[in-house]
Amino acid sequence: MLQIETWKRVLIWATLALGLALALPNAFYTRVEQHNDAVSAIELGADTAENQQLASQWPGFLPSGLVNLGLDLRGGAHLLAEVKVQDVYAARMEALWPDVRDVLRPERETVGTIRLLPSDPGELRVRISEPSGMPRAIELVRGLAQPVVSLTGAGSTDIVVRADGDQIVVTLSEAEQQASDERTMQQSLEIIRRRIDEVGTREPTIQRQGSDRILIQVPGIGSAQELKDIIGTTAQLTFQPVVGSTDNANESPGVGNEVVPYLDREGAFAxxxxxxxxxxxxLVDAQPAFDQNGRPAVNFRFNPSGARKFGDYTADNIGSPFAIVLDNEVISAPVIQSHIAGGSGIITGNFTVEESTNLAVLLRAGALPAGMEFLEERTIGPELGQDSIDAGKIATVVAFVAVLGFMLAAYGLFGIFANFALIFNIVLIFGALSLIGATLTLPGIAGIVLTVGMAVDANVLIFERIREELKTARGPARAIELGYEKALSAIVDANITTFITAVILYVMGSGPVRGFAITLGLGILTSVFTAIFVTRLLIVMWYERRRPKTIEV
Structure with a gap:
């Protein structure tokens, strides 16, 4: 018997209503976008009258998710950056010096006095006063070597130690350099992604190109320089012991020391x-806050390892100054008053609320492991994007009208049911894209246009099957029921193969190819749903009301 249970009808209509609600914000794109930006700004502390007004432009009880427009539709900034992986080698060698010093000190009777020498980046040179003790010194320093953590470097160690006269020379091994390059690139990609996402931009494209380059595209951002300001800020925070102060930037600080300017004291250096x-x-967390005098500051908290080192140092150096350095500038140099346990503290300085908020964001995202050189930068204006949107709209409308006209001419009343389902098919696609926060690009629009053409395939199969069953079945109800049952396997088989293709494109592709795969895959799912359930529900409701003796398909 041709019937659909009540709970199924409710579920189908609820799904259509949910899709419509999720897709609705895209019809008021600018208004909803301003609302979302204002709400985010208010949550970050910028609770101004202007933001309150913008936030009230869209009802809070309605969904506010939007389909993000890609760079080719909206304009934005494009950067190609080269990561200076050699910087990591130099940092590793600088960090190794305390360990080399500590391992050689107990052997002074054998190796003599130990002295750190100026050396090339990526190299550590240590002079010993007793050349006869060089074999023992080499043995001790080699004991600091660790296995290389990578598949290609299995069985290798991370450092190479050799003698050069009375000097010990330490460098990274080739296997460790390759593993370090890979880690540096992965860390840079993740930090850039976190940094860009947290400052509120939408759906950036961040991809590795070659061995040491990163492609960055961010839709909707004002200029390439604005993007560089976000990415290029390294936010390298360190806590360093203070040796002294000077007003001469060129003064020799001594081996193992450095001269760093004060942020808020012109001409003063530490x-x-x-x-x-x-x-x-x-650091595991950093949040904007206010100090005891009500001035903007940043609260921070270390992980267990950092908390232990921070606590031990403050316990052993009460009464000594301790510099907080951000991006090679001393923010403050307070005197340690007491043992600071627990691994938490506060960074104070001449901050505004906005500056303290941005600093907290950058510290949470972490420091870039190496410097970056921008090889290519480009700002794509919104006019080009608008032309692309207009062309996409025209293509979609033409395809939509052509398919609607064909279905109406070919199947009459049943074509109207199919057209209604096709309209809701597009609504469901945009609702799903809004729900997952996907980015729509020109290839994505092509995927939607293709979906419009494919969406009627299932209905054509069903309607043609009903036509055949009308010649042999006892009545219209039985013909409709058999038409849906017998066309189901062909519909599922055809769409599964296309869906597998979309999955392969998504997994293997990147950027625009993924955008096409997402819209194609979602379009297949919504097309099957509307063809099998929505058109059937409409036909059943029509049949229950009219009870025709014969039907024409």
Missing amino acids: ILEQVPVVTGEE
């Missing part, structure tokens, strides 16, 4: 030990 006690890499 002499610091180069090796930090704790670094920003050991």
